[in-house]
Amino acid sequence: MAPKPRVLGIVLAGGEGKRLWPLTADRAKPAVPFGGNFRLVDFVLSNLVNAGYLRICVLTQYKSHSLDRHITTTWRMSQMLGNYVTPVPAQQRLGPRWYTGSADAILQSLNLVYDDDPEYLVVFGADHVYRMDPSQMVADHIASGAEATVAGIRVPRHEATAFGVIDTDESGHRITRFLEKPADPPAVQDDPNVSYASMGNYVFTTKALIEALKQDAGDENSIHDMGANIIPMFVERGTANVYDFDRNQVPGSEERDKGYWRDVGTLDAYHDAHMDLVSVHPIFNLYNQQWPILSVPPTLPPAKFVENGMALDSMVGPGTIISGATVRRSVLSENVRVSIGASVEGSVIMPGVRIGRNAVVRNAILDKNVVVPDGATVGINLESDRAAYTVTASGITVIGKGVTVAR
Ligand code: ADQ
Incomplete structure (x- = not known):
């Protein structure tokens, strides 16, 4: 059996979450409570940990105190095995500035990447309610030889204006166009009412991402954002692939919650996702113990x-x-x-x-x-x-x- 690839998890948790006000008046969006006894960040961390990725940096910024406290108390890992989930605030290693965008957040935290020396980086957002086995996406990334792999999901076309939208070649794997929050999202080939959206979850070959981040840092026109700048760079090079979330199989998933993914970016979406939990046959089943959503x-x-x-x-x-x-x-x-x-x-x-x-x-x-x-x-x-x-x-x-x- 081939040795397990060395993977470092990076969770982007610095977003302000303005549209969730007043829930984000006093806390970062990933720290917003969800589902009775979780915080939003627990979903991505559970997905990574259940997949066996036990070395994770959580990049924090905006009103990060309760998020830092939650991570350090709830997600304490065994030091003995060299595992960790660590919150990383902006440290101003590259000058007196905060993270200017999600790509700059990773650039400013590269010392952690150098220390860990992973072959692959799993860079996931912190704002979503879902179950996913990221190791299947990593396997896909390695098999395809891509430098960047973006997780994609089909969404109603009218909602796609809030997402990065993906166009692929005929194989359905290689990304030929990536439009960040387009006003007029392109539809998938077989359905004019559906677009293929980025879930904001990426796998990178470490060396390629480091090079791309450094190139982006020197670009005065860049906003140093993963979706707006870094992914399009890989698309232009022809080395970006999409991983279809529909193919992800999570142990214990049932037909009805398979493929469940909610961006709880607005108060209505946040409320709706809670109503999904309490329906008699829950659309999202928190009680699946084969892939538990973890919390203390x-x-x-x-x-x-x-x-x-x-x-x-x-x-x-x-x-x-x-x-x-x-x-x-x-x-x-x-x-x-x-x-x-x-x-x-x-x-x-x-x-x-x-x-x-x-x-x-x-x-x-x-x-x-x-x-x-x-x-x-x-x-x-x-x-x-x-x-x-x-x-x-x-x-x-x-x-x-x-x-x-x-x-
Ligand atoms: P958005 O969610 O609008 O779109 P963004 O606000 O950058 O993009 O948030 C992405 C993740 O990065 C979130 O988890 C957020 O907390 C975090 N983040 C934002 N700014 C950060 C910073 N300065 N430092 C650290 N972390 C930061 C993104 C993609 C789209 C994709 C959607 C899916 O850009 O292409 O479709 O996610 O929801």
């Missing part, structure tokens, strides 16, 4: 339901008490209280939230420690919600960390 649960007692309190089609975190209240189609994190007569529906409730007696919460996202006083409502009168909070295009009311709702 808090040391709290199990959730408790008293005084006819109930939660239906919902997920409820530890330490949460539902007392004489009804919760439907919702995800409740740890340490939440829902009091007598209250009703919660279609909502995402983060740790420490307090929902008072007879309060009503509908189609809402309540960030950590929000207080909904007795009798108050959220998501009922969208006009008044809009005046005080964020209300999304599809009518989801979002309330930022620690806010006490007016009665």
